[in-house]
Amino acid sequence: MKKTKEGYMIFIDVNKKLCGTKEELNLDVCFEIKKGEFISIFGKSGSGKTTLLRIIAGLEKAKGIIKVDNQIWLDNKKFLPPQKREIGFVFQDYALFPNMKVLDNLLYVKNDKDFAMKLLKMAEIENLKDRYPYALSGGQKQRVALCRALMRKPKILLLDEPFSALDSEMREKLQNEIIMFHKEFNLTTIMVSHSPSEIYKLSDRMIVFKNGKIEKFDKPSNILINSSSSEKFSMYGEIVDIKKNDIINVAIISIGNKLIESVISEKEIKNLKIGDKVMVSTKAFFLNVKEEN
């Protein structure tokens, strides 16, 4: 068995055959994550992202090794059930218990009312504690699900496309909350996401998944920002961030699966804000040409 390197907390080396919608897929990954890291998993639908998350949580079995803080969660002899893994899991569709009020959803995990109220206050939803899940909006449900996942005081927080059903404003708010919880509870977080802007904003490192295998594992800025190799001259995108400097203003724009940086003028900045949908175009004689490393 491989030994976990110093400073690394989670070692994952798993293998599972999946019967996908189109063809069989062989999920085969091996990577290590440091304590306190925020990792995003990015890739097309059906590439095995969610399955990997479920394997880490213990909801699905697989061959291989999962080691967390020198404790074996999975190897050829042992399979630690989800109940015994120190994990918080936030489902894509929340999976709140419809028969319990918000506070009871949290207390179901652990009967610690003070801690539950603390979490609800941090998420600014303490006034919803006596509501049933059906009376909550999508964003509110998502926050309750997040609080519930944290009730176990998990070592690892797993998020399965947590923002996919939310509008952009709510998305931003929740992203900030996730960062806050991640830091406050010293969590190691693994998030599955389709959105480059989300990944860029939240994660320390990202895994690019292709056909069940890891294609890239690096900082999001190294993978996503690629300002000099656009093949098209005009594209539609969304402003993710605007950085104001003394001399120039830079907008980070999400186009397709890539983020680009673009200099914008003082005049343009007045009409633009984060979240705006924009068309980015350039004329041929303004293009940069650089040698590829």
Next chain:
Amino acid sequence: MINFTPFILSFKLSFIVTLILLFIGIPFAYFLANTKSKIKPFLETIVSLPIVLPPSVLGFYLLITLSPNSLIGGFFYKYFNMKLVFSFEGLVIASVIYSFPFMIQPLQAGFESIDKKLIEASYLCGKGKFITLFKVILPNMKNSLLTAIIITFAHTVGEFGVVLMVGGSIPGKTEVASVAIYDYVEIMDYKSAHIYSAIMLLLSFIVLFIVYFINEKNKRRLHDIY
């Protein structure tokens, strides 16, 4: 003056049968809803048989199986001094078998309707199967649970053929309401038969009305939300 003994007997029988079936039905339906075994269709067929079999056929087989001369009936007679034919205990056993599908089918449908994510979420909250069943699964299928209980109860109150075959009509022991009506008609006491029948009709109507009313109310509540 109306003799209410047959009604009391009917309700006592139904109450006991429903209670027994609830205990057997929950684990059995849970198993049926979750199993991927190849014997599932076979088990489902066995469970549903009492719906299509003529009650006289079921009653005949039960009479044979439960009689003191048979293996099972003989065993109970010898070791527990319990006669399973023409006795209240026999009626309970026969009714449990006869009403089995009416308990199992709504429960199985209920278990199958529960979102698997909720069960997984409960496991991820650190809870085992038992707590998940009682705190998450059953409370989220209240309608199915209620339907199963009421329909089983009502069906046991209303049964006739099996009861007559296995229990006969011993007043105060096995003469339930439905059998009593048959007896009154046989001796041409139409007045009593009328009264008994009207009471049964009214009770059946009320029971079914409660089921549909509650289901509709819950449906509307869900409709208001979305």
